[in-house]
Amino acid sequence: MNNSNAIGVFDSGYGGLTVFKSIIKELPDYNYIYLGDNARAPYGDHPYEIVYQYTLECVEWLFAQGCSLVILACNTASAKALRSIQQKVLPVKYPNHRVLGVIRPTAEVIGNYTTSQTIGVMGTRGTINSRSYPLEIEKFFPAVNVVQQSCPMWVPLIENNEHLTPGADHFVQKYLQELLSQAPNLDCILLACTHYPLLVPKLLEFLPEGIQLVSQGEIVASSLNTYLLNHPEIEAKLGRNEPPKFFTSGDATVFNARASLFFEENVASTQIKALQDR
Ligand code: DGL
Secondary structure, three states, X not given: OOOOOOEEEEEOOOOHHHHHHHHHHHOOOEOEEEEEOHHHOOOOOOOHHHXXXXXXXXXXXXXXXXXXXXXEOOHHHHHHOHHHHHHHHHHHHOOOOEEEOOHHHHHHHHHHHOOOOEEEEEEOHHHHHHOHHHHHHHHHOOXXXXXXXXXXXXXXXXXXXXXXXXXXXXXXXXXXXXHHHHOOOOOEEEEOOOOXXXXXXXXXXXXXXXXXXXXXXXXHHHHHHHHHHHOHHHHOOXXXXXXXXXXXXXXXXXXXXXXXXXXXXXXXXXXXXXOOOO
């Protein structure tokens, strides 16, 4: 199988589909391959070495399908694996390939969403403990104060489609309160996990007035658009006009049923065994 130079979009599971949806909307003509590593998700609590190993395996699988550009549509993978892949692997093994993440493009603009100069970042333990967001945001908006909250129960609630039930209320309120108690003047919350946009209706039930929720899909899509405009040598090689293809390391029937919640369209995926067997 060789898919004619598609853009690869990767996530540990379903969350990246929220970003993929925005990318396809903004850049509909390119060929795309989505890969969810559902068999080994969630990544949020895995140690650095495991997230790096799994992410690299998935990126190399996408390269093998003919993708020369891969987007890590996962904050956890972007926080824990992207830099090593960009600095240690690509120059040596794949000098003509590119891998981009979601943290830097978000950090470049997120300061524009706050007037109180205080932002809350909510994400997986992996993303929050890496401190990637405070470090990156400081480079672009040194005056902005960033407070963080890890939300380890949110991805399991979302992946099990329990996130909009009354049972989810406890953990939604708990993490919101823990975040707000750190900085009562924050006026912007970044949903720094690509799963979290599904939780927005529930978050709005408990969110105090005057606080804006920011999801990453449109930010990442717009940044990819700019990247391709600035790199015509990469853009020119990309294939066009084929329908998107979806792959999962998990069960394809389960993936298709749940993926449509994130992608808001029917999804027909193919299971790949290569990643499970390692
Ligand atoms: N969607 C991933 C992210 O953006 C995390 C999900 C997981 O824990 O695997 O961080």
